[in-house]
Amino acid sequence: MKQSGNILFSGVGGQGILLASELTAYAQLEAGFDVKKSEVHGMAQRGGSVVAHLKYGERVYSPLIEPGTADIQVAFEELEAARYLPYLHKDSAVVVNTQKILPPAVATGKATYPENILDELRNRGINVVALDAFAVAREIGELRTANVVMVGAMSNFLSVNSQVFLDVIDKRVKKQFCEVNKKAFIAGRDLVYS
Amino acid sequence: MTLRKKETLWLSGNEAIALGAWEAGVQVASGYPGTPSTEIMENLSTYDGVYTEWAPNEKVGLEVAIGASFAGVRALATMKHVGMNVAADPLFTASYTGGRGGLVVLTADDPEMHSSQNEQDNRNYAFAAKLPMFEPSDPAEAKEMLARAFAMSEQFDTPVLFRITTRIAHVKGVVEKDGREETAVPSIEKMPAKFVMLPGLARLRRVEIEKRMHALRELAETLPENRVEEGTSARGFITAGTSYNYVKEAFPEAAVLKLGMVWPLPERKIREFAATVDELFVVEELDPFLETHIKAMGISCRGKDLIPSQGELNSFIVRKSIDPASIGQFFEPLELPMRPPNMCAGCPHRGLFYCLSRMKDVFVSGDIGCYTLGFLPPLSAMDSCVCMGASVSVAHGMAKALGKEGEGKIVAVIGDSTFIHSGITGLINSVYNDSYSTVIIVDNRITAMTGHQHNPASGCNIKGEAAYAINFEELCRAIGVKRITVVNPHDIDATRKVLKKEMKSTETSVVISRAPCVLLPEEIRREKPVFNTRIENCTGCMACIRLGCPAISWNPITPEEAVERGYKEKQKGYSMINEVQCNGCGQCACVCKFDAIAEKGDD
Numbered sequence: 001m002k003q004s005g006n007i008l009f010s011g012v013g014g015q016g017i018l019l020a021s022e023l024t025a026y027a028q029l030e031a032g033f034d035v036k037k038s039e040v041h042g043m044a045q046r047g048g049s050v051v052a053h054l055k056y057g058e059r060v061y062s063p064l065i066e067p068g069t070a071d072i073q074v075a076f077e078e079l080e081a082a083r084y085l086p087y088l089h090k091d092s093a094v095v096v097n098t099q100k101i102l103p104p105a106v107a108t109g110k111a112t113y114p115e116n117i118l119d120e121l122r123n124r125g126i127n128v129v130a131l132d133a134f135a136v137a138r139e140i141g142e143l144r145t146a147n148v149v150m151v152g153a154m155s156n157f158l159s160v161n162s163q164v165f166l167d168v169i170d171k172r173v174k175k176q177f178c179e180v181n182k183k184a185f186i187a188g189r190d191l192v193y194s
Numbered sequence: 195m196t197l198r199k200k201e202t203l204w205l206s207g208n209e210a211i212a213l214g215a216w217e218a219g220v221q222v223a224s225g226y227p228g229t230p231s232t233e234i235m236e237n238l239s240t241y242d243g244v245y246t247e248w249a250p251n252e253k254v255g256l257e258v259a260i261g262a263s264f265a266g267v268r269a270l271a272t273m274k275h276v277g278m279n280v281a282a283d284p285l286f287t288a289s290y291t292g293g294r295g296g297l298v299v300l301t302a303d304d305p306e307m308h309s310s311q312n313e314q315d316n317r318n319y320a321f322a323a324k325l326p327m328f329e330p331s332d333p334a335e336a337k338e339m340l341a342r343a344f345a346m347s348e349q350f351d352t353p354v355l356f357r358i359t360t361r362i363a364h365v366k367g368v369v370e371k372d373g374r375e376e377t378a379v380p381s382i383e384k385m386p387a388k389f390v391m392l393p394g395l396a397r398l399r400r401v402e403i404e405k406r407m408h409a410l411r412e413l414a415e416t417l418p419e420n421r422v423e424e425g426t427s428a429r430g431f432i433t434a435g436t437s438y439n440y441v442k443e444a445f446p447e448a449a450v451l452k453l454g455m456v457w458p459l460p461e462r463k464i465r466e467f468a469a470t471v472d473e474l475f476v477v478e479e480l481d482p483f484l485e486t487h488i489k490a491m492g493i494s495c496r497g498k499d500l501i502p503s504q505g506e507l508n509s510f511i512v513r514k515s516i517d518p519a520s521i522g523q524f525f526e527p528l529e530l531p532m533r534p535p536n537m538c539a540g541c542p543h544r545g546l547f548y549c550l551s552r553m554k555d556v557f558v559s560g561d562i563g564c565y566t567l568g569f570l571p572p573l574s575a576m577d578s579c580v581c582m583g584a585s586v587s588v589a590h591g592m593a594k595a596l597g598k599e600g601e602g603k604i605v606a607v608i609g610d611s612t613f614i615h616s617g618i619t620g621l622i623n624s625v626y627n628d629s630y631s632t633v634i635i636v637d638n639r640i641t642a643m644t645g646h647q648h649n650p651a652s653g654c655n656i657k658g659e660a661a662y663a664i665n666f667e668e669l670c671r672a673i674g675v676k677r678i679t680v681v682n683p684h685d686i687d688a689t690r691k692v693l694k695k696e697m698k699s700t701e702t703s704v705v706i707s708r709a710p711c712v713l714l715p716e717e718i719r720r721e722k723p724v725f726n727t728r729i730e731n732c733t734g735c736m737a738c739i740r741l742g743c744p745a746i747s748w749n750p751i752t753p754e755e756a757v758e759r760g761y762k763e764k765q766k767g768y769s770m771i772n773e774v775q776c777n778g779c780g781q782c783a784c785v786c787k788f789d790a791i792a793e794k795g796d797d
Contacts, residue, residue, distance in 0.1 A: 012533065025366065029204055036332070037366045040308045046567065046643075047744055048535035061439035063332075063365040066510040068524030079533070085525045102747050103533040108572050108739050109748035109767060111531040120528055 004033075004057030006065040007154075010084050011076030012101050013050045016147030019173075020074060021052045023151050024158075026168040028056040031160045038063035049080055074154045076147070077101050081128075082117045090125040095154045095192075097133040097146065129153060129192055136187050142177075145184035152188020162189055200370040207362040210333035210369045211300070212237035214340035218296070219375040220244055220270050222262030224255040226615065227644040228274030229309035230363035231302035235272055236647070239656045243377065248647055248656045251582070251615040252277035256284045256299060263293030263353075264389060265380045268344050275303040275316050276581065280616070282319070285353070289323045290399040291388050292351035295378055296344035299325075300356040302363050305479045306506040309643075311562065311581065313505070315480035320355050320457035321487075324403050326410050327355035327457040328419070329435040333367040339419060339454060341375075346413075350406050351388075357456070359479065361436040361506065411458040419454025422467055429516070430471025432464065432484060432495070436507075437477045443509035444516070456484065461491050468493045475500075475516060479507050537567050539745035540722075540777025542709035543636055544573070545683035546607070548741055548781065549690040551575040556603050556697070557592060561585035561617070563609035564643045564711075565636050572742045576607070583608070583616025589631040590624045602697045606633045611641040611649040614664065618673070624702045625674040632696050632703045635666055636683075638711040646713065670704045677703035684709055686784040712777045722778035724794040725771055730760065731790035732768040738782040738791060745775035746782060 009021045021037055028035045033056040040050070053065045067086045075081030075096040088094065096118060105111035121128050131153055133146040140149075148169070155165055162185070169181050205213065211234050215223060223246045225235045239246040249255035252273040262269035273281060278301045285299060301319070304310040320327035328343050330336035336358060343354040387395055388402075414420055425448045431441045434453040441450060451467040453459070468474050476485040476497035485497035501507065501515040514521050537544050547568035550558055560566055560576035561584060569576035578588055589606035596604070608617045613635050624631055641647040648654040653663035670678050677699055681689045689707065696703040710717050739748050750767040757763055771782070771791070783791045 013535070025204065029368070034368060035204065035366075038361060039364050040360065046535035046564065047533075047538065049533040060367075061442040062509045063361055063367070063436075063439065064508045066443075066508065068522065079530055082528050083530055083533075086527050088525060103531045104536055104570070104572075104742060104744070105531045107744065107747040108742065109736070109750060110571075114528075114530065117528075117530075124525060 004060075005055075005071045005158075006069050007054040008065055008070040008073045008084055008087050009052040009054065010073065010080040011050055012080060013047050015050075015076040016144070017050055017052055017076060020147040020151050021054055023148070023165065023168055023172065024154070025054055026172055027155075027158075027160050027165045028054075030164050030168060033057060034060045036060045036063040049083060051084060072154060072157050074150055076150065078117050079103065079113065082114075082120055085121065088121070088126055091127075093127045093129065093157045094121055095129045095131070095150060095157075097150055098130050099134065131188075131191055133188070136191065137184060140180060140183050140187060142180045142184070145181055148181045148184040149188035149191075152185040153192045155185070155189055156192045162186070203369050203371055204366055205333050205369045206233065206364060206366045207330075207333040207336050207358055208233035208364070209237050210337040211340060211358070212241070213369070213371070214337035215270050216241040216244055217337070217372050217374050218341045218344045219268050219377040220344070221267040221295075221377055221380070222259065223247075223270040223272070224249045224258040225272035226250070226252045226255055226277055227641050227647040228277050228302070229644055230304055230358075230360045231272050231274045231277075231300065232644045232647065233363070234300065235656065238270075243374070246656050248649060250650055252281040253284060256281040256288070259297060259299070260284060260288050260291070260293065263295045263297040265295070266383065267295040267378050267380050268297075269295055270298050270300065272300045273302070274310065275301055275314050276310060276312065277301070278316050278319055280582070285319070286323045287391050288353045289325050289403060290391055290396055293347070293353065294383065294385075296347035297353045298340065298343045298347060298356050299353055300358065303357060303359045303480075305359055308360055311579065313480060315483060316355075316357055317456055317483045318481065321483075324407055325353055325355050325457070326350070326455060327357055328454060329357045329456045330362060330454065331434075331436055331438045331452070332362065333365060334369045335454070336362055337369055342419065350410060352406055357435070359436055407458055411461070414455055414458055414460035415463050417455055417460070420460050420463060421452055421454075422463075423450040423452060425449035427471050429473050429475060430467060431475050431477055432467065432488065433477040434484065435479065437479055437512070440507050440509040440512045441477050444513035453484070459484070459487055464488055464491065465493060468495070477501060477507070477512055534570055535567060536570065536742065536744055537564060538712050538777070539743050539775045540712040540779040542638055542683045542707070542711070542779070543568060544741055544743060545686050545689060545779070545781045545784075546634065546636060546707045547573040547575040548686060548785070549693055550605070550607075551740070552690070553693070556605060559585045559589040559592065559604065559606045561606070561608040561612050563612050565607060565609055568607070570742070572740045582612055583620055586617045586620030586631075586633050587623060589633070590620065590627070590629045593629050593631045594627075601630055601700060604631045605693075605697060606631060608633065608635055609642075610635060610637040610639065610651050610666070613666070614650050618669070621670070621675070621702070621704070622673050629702050630700045632693075632699070632705060634693075634705045634707055637666060637706055637708040640711050640714060642711045642713070646711070666706055675702055675704050677701060678706070679703070680706045680708055682709055683707045684779045684781055684784070686781055712779070723780070724773050724776050724778055725780060725783055725791055726773060726794045727769055727771050728790050728792060729768055729770070731788050733788050733790070734761070734765040734767050735788070736769070737785045737787065738769050741781055741785065743782060745772045745777070746770070747772065
């Protein structure tokens with residue numbers, strides 16, 4: 001079992017990064033790790049680029065991931081997958097939701113959204129797992145579970161077994177949303193396996 | 195893998211501090227919201243047995259806490275770093291008075307300015323106000339140290355400063371839960387010699403301060419929070435706060451003197467530690483605070499000559515600064531379009547700033563809040579932003595400097611909560627000193643930027659219970675403003691007309707731009723219209739694009755595509771509304787002159 005690791009969550013404010021990173025953190029805590037997570041509130045949440053750092057290990061000091069040391073990145077948007085490239089290394093796994101949210105400069109016609117941006121990661125040898133989390137969530141019948149689909153997909157790269165995650169969902173998610181979120185987790189997890 | 199016995203929680207620094215305050219038996223807490231401090235009061239307000247409130251500003255908040263301390267109970271005041279400037283007046287004299295119940299003043303600094311207008315280092319306040327200051331390294335320590343801080347406050351009859359930074363406040367970590375200490379019984383006790391700071395009495399208290407700081411310096415030598423962690427002696431580190439974490443990761447083998455109390459400093463301990471290492475490094479964020487005072491002891495060390503004094507640190511920066519040869523290769527960042535924060539779809543501020551952005555030669559004196567985002571393109575309608583409340587007085591100052599030249603060109607924009615915080619005194623000054631400036635109060639019924647805290651105009655207290663709501667029109671009238679107009683900023687034409695008229699006036703005028711924040715729960719629940727584009731009518735004029743609404747996007751087309759779509763050949767593109775993101779404010783329909791935007795189902 002891997003004794004420590006760094007997971008970077010990135011996306012756009014309002015995409016559900018908080019819940020995704022919380023579930024992951026609680027699963028690592030259940031597995032007996034020390035876990036620290038860092039996020040930024042306030043100004044950064046107003047539709048801007050948002051990032052959360054999660055570190056686990058026997059004893060975690062710094063809450064911030066160093067450049068070149070993120071083992072896993074969970075990106076909720078393509079541009080936001082590429083933005084944090086300096087944090088990755090050639091053996092990183094990037095689980096990315098194939099959604100494109102136009103930044104203001106693109107939406108107002110001042111810039112263009114870069115094409116095939118994920119190839120920039122692949123060309124550097126990074127393992128990119130691209131999935132349409134919304135399509136999966138839509139199939140489940142609850143669009144808002146897209147973030148948990150992402151957690152499911154990402155969980156394949158962790159040594160914590162899926163039952164731990166399912167228990168965490170039971171404990172941490174409101175009762176009426178537990179079942180649908182567990183479905184979302186399993187669907188996400190199976191997506192990467194198949 | 196560690197076995198855990200006590201009940202453990204996984205909390206943010208701010209949640210841990212709220213828990214710590216409750217455990218320490220705090221009975222009164224007051225604060226003004228400000229990133230990264232806000233969640234402390236929010237969390238503390240959910241505990242029983244402690245009175246909590248949002249104060250109109252940090253000075254009031256601290257004075258409330260001082261009052262509670264005078265009544266014999268433990269009290270907490272919370273603020274962000276710049277809030278301490280506002281609270282500095284009572285702070286410096288509370289240093290003289292001390293209190294009865296323990297008094298802790300918490301400052302949440304924001305290195306890197308994630309959500310702030312400056313990155314001042316509030317450790318300097320400890321030196322300047324002659325107060326002890328604690329600085330934890332993570333949430334668990336924050337909770338433990340807070341208990342120590344309250345005990346110290348009572349034992350040494352002093353307010354105690356408690357400094358955190360963003361990477362404590364908004365970092366989650368494992369925290370152990372304890373029980374609550376016994377709370378004090380409040381009482382009235384007159385102690386004029388220490389509570390009435392007239393010069394004659396203050397001079398006597400001044401002597402007590404020196405005695406107290408001397409005693410605290412002695413205590414610092416043995417305080418468990420100031421500890422040496424053994425290690426190799428080639429490099430030794432003195433560090434505090436979150437910087438400690440970075441040192442531990444960058445140089446895990448090295449000896450460390452970790453200071454939990456960053457003022458006053460344990461001189462003998464530092465001297466002894468320095469003597470055991472070959473080279474001494476001081477690692478701290480922002481100012482060379484520890485470094486300066488350590489050097490003043492005649493101890494040589496390296497610090498800001500190697501390590502940046504601007505922005506946050508991390509383990510990478512610490513390693514790179516001290517041992518550049520150890521740094522490996524990593525990927526260069528890609529050139530990508532930036533994604534700055536933006537006002538939400540349907541934000542009422544957008545309509546107001548759109549109007550201002552269409553006015554030539556007008557100087558918009560801005561303020562602190564969500565509406566500061568009115569500075570960003572495409573609106574680009576804010577020309578200054580200094581501090582809470584400054585918009586009103588800066589506008590007045592410009593008007594006085596410009597005289598007749600500036601008539602009709604100077605306007606201040608200030609939010610509802612910011613106006614209450616420190617805009618009212620500025621407006622009194624404008625009226626009293628006969629200003630022609632126009633003050634726009636953008637009243638969205640909540641303190642929005644920090645995450646929807648109630649304020650004296652929102653109609654609720656910190657717990658969400660009904661409270662008196664200030665009536666801005668009546669307030670402005672009472673301080674002598676004769677021209678007061680209320681507009682709905684979603685109605686862009688009407689807003690523009692009012693602004694033009696009021697800005698022409700040669701007396702102080704107030705425009706209240708009133709519409710609720712779209713993120714308020716009742717607004718989210720409200721059945722709202724959805725607007726969509728009648729693409730066939732779009733002429734590509736980009737009027738709606740200039741609103742900068744995240745729900746509207748520009749779709750460029752080639753001349754062939756234009757012809758194919760039945761547009762003029764030279765049309766460069768068309769607008770589209772994302773119906774999922776649309777909040778139905780209708781501002782885009784207001785600015786479209788070609789009937790290309792309408793309520794859905796209105797065709």
